[in-house]
Amino acid sequence: MRWNLRLTAANRGIWKASELQRMLAERGLVISAGKMSGLWSGQPISVKLADLDVICAVLSCGIEELLIPQPETVIAPLAEEAPRQASGQTSGVTPRAPRGRSLPPA
Template sequence: MVAAERGIWKSTELRRRLAEAGLEISGGKMSGLWTGTPTMIRLDDLDVICSVLDCSPAELMIREPEKVSARRPQAVRTASDAPPPAVVPRLGRNRSSPPA
């Protein structure tokens, strides 16, 4: 949306402007940025993008609290709730079973 507000309607145009600013982005990464599904972006790259679009990082990011809560670990069981771990011997190559 920020790119559109700046008159940039095609990802190729933004990619060209980023290259002029010294940031070469692959077509796949540009596609992810343009569609709003980047896998990862370096802070240095974000700085160049903000410079080209004349905006702040906050204008480019959308909060997704449901994704943050999904990453939280489930409640940890206490020692009294957890059953003792099962002991299973590991047998190596050419070794006999332990004595009975």
């Protein structure tokens, strides 16, 4: 996923993070300067769904404008692992019984 807050805000005439921060606070979402900086200029690690609702309401946008899917960045499975998993074979790892306990029934 690519975070697209800055461009979405710019498309609506909001050019400064502090301006968006003020608008969000008016809707009840108070964000610290540090968190706002991360939302504005970076790729945040996490964003609460409730916060996304407020951001979308303030910017009058849909979630699809803020989060852009990038499926091409997902690593494809290795070619040799795909047939083994498809045939139902296991990886060859045998679970060990914890000390003093038996394995569950098979």
